[in-house]
Amino acid sequence: MRLVKSVTVSLSALILALTPIVPASADQPAPAFEPAPPGPGLVSPETEEAANEINALVEASPEKYTGVRITGPDAVTVVLPPGPDFEQRSVTVRGGAKRAVGTRPVSIKVEEGNRSLADARRTKAEIGELIRAGTYQDKVIGVGLDPARGIAVAYATSDSDAARINLKQRFGDSVVFRLADGMKVAERDRSRDSAPHYAGAGYRLWNEPHTGEAGLCSTSFPVVKDGVRHMLTAGHCMPGATNYPRAWAATFTSATPPSTSYYFGAKVTTTVGGELGAYTDGNQDLYGDFSLLQGSTYVNAVYNCANLSGSCSSLLVGAVSWSTPANGTSVCTSGRTTGQICRHIVTDANYEGYVGGLYMRQLALIQSDQDNDGQYDCTTIQPGDSGGAVYQGVSGSTMVRAMGIITGYGGCHSLYTKLAGVKAWDSSISMPLN
Known part of the structure; x- marks a missing residue:
């Protein structure tokens, strides 16, 4: 069930949205799904x-x-x-x-090629407005780009024949299709992280009096806004009206708060409205899915072990990407449920679509390139990883480059919010680097 939203679309998109969807028929086969591009291997x-x-x-x-x-x-x-x-x-x-x-x-x-990146962006924007206007119900869930071909990529469900026919009639060879499940946010169910807090740690959400808790998420990187250091996490972990705005280390479940060194801080701002599990539109459709925590101390290091509890190694963050990566880029993720997973490949760095019932932009779609008898093995993030860190190695260094914030997962795909969205939200924001 989708949330009812107030949506503003361009006149051209509104006219397109009023065009009836043509039913699939035997003499009008639906355009085929193309596979995600193969991973490039272990990239230098x-x-x-x-x-x-x-x-x-x-x-x-x-x-x-x-x-x-x-x-x-x-x-x-x-x-x-x-x-x-x-x-x-x-x-x-x-x-x-x-x-x-x-x-x-x-x-x-x-x-x-035949088209410019600007051409592809215009096609993507029109398709995005059609999706938001409800033209294809839940059959087309998102849209991205294949910049190397200058075309838009529509992500659709297996029963979307009529929607794919309609999109192909409208946009011709400037759009292709990939099969995608509905994306889910990865809230809920390492673990005793104490201040100063690292990226990739797990926290549990508590109400202000510490008498009730709801769900677990993970931390991303610290940023500085107006001279104050905050910690990034997912916006859907800390929606605007949540009754559970405080974060404590995930292991502690007692109503008696642990040492304050295990306190991660509280929500100060978020891009997602509503409550946990009942989200409403904020400005995630402009800036992506992120929230800022404040009230503890944070260091720019990320847990890089595979284990979820016990002693864990870490890496310092020495660079940050505020831009959109190239398709084929390899990234790692770190979160409380799956630890560190590397060799995620960016297959669509310009994705936008519905995640957990909300339309989101500033996303990148990633997929594991771990091979299993010629098939992707779907090693990906899981519930509880939301808000965790996305990063990559820095050439000639033992440090890493901060790339984004874990947002959601679905099937063999995962999503993260690019730090480009955080920068678009506040151009003065910065990241403390080692």
Whole structure:
């Protein structure tokens, strides 16, 4: 059941939304689902850095470029729309990659495409407005981008034949389809984290008098706003009207509060409205799914062990990404339920759609590349990981780069809120780095 929302859409999208959906028929087969792109293998740090450098160039000039994708351990493919300055743009791309590459060579392949990133973004925006307007009910749950092809990717359920036919009629070859289950938020059911708190720790939600608790979540990275250090977590863990705004270490279940060193702080702001399990629109459709905790001390380090209790190793955070990653980027997650999982591959860095009944933007869709007889084994985040840390290694360093906040999961896919959404919410916000 979806929440009833007040939605503002453009006139063009409203006109499209009023167009009836054409039923599927034998002579009009539904467009097929395409698989998620395969993982590029164990990617070198130099390749990650080169892809990030080129992607920043693409994001800054979306009319001139199409997109970038990591295509192998030491390979990056960049697609450009046609034009008289194609060669000049190709030289610029390769120059950006050379600035990022260290001692290990990276292959940069430049290809010509049909559309620019700006074209793809316009298609994605129209489809997103149609989804929000309820045109396809629960049959199309989200939309993202394949920047390397300059097309939108609609995520639809297995029984969405009529919706896929309708979208294909409207947008032609500028849209493709991937099969997706409905995304669920990962609230509820390491563990005795004391101050200063690390990313990837678990906390339990309590009311102010500490007489009742509801659910468990995880922590992401500290940020500084207006000179005060806060800790990031998921917005749906701390919705605006929750009666459980205080966070204590997950292991402690007694109504008698433990030592204050196990207190994570309380909610000070959030992008999600409503109560736990009964969410309403806040501004998660603009900035993603995050909340700020305040009231304890926080350090920029992340738990990187697989175990959920007992002694755990950690890594310092020495860099932060406030931008959108390249598709094919490899990231790790850390949360109270699954510990650290690495080799998550970003398969759609521009996803938006319904999660837990709310429409969200500023999301990236990830999938494990662990192979199981040729099939993805669906190793992914689980309930209780929400709010946890998303990060990647930094070339030539033992530190990591902060990337985002765990948001939800569904089937073989998981979602995280990009730190780009936090920056869009408040451009002055910063992250203390080691």
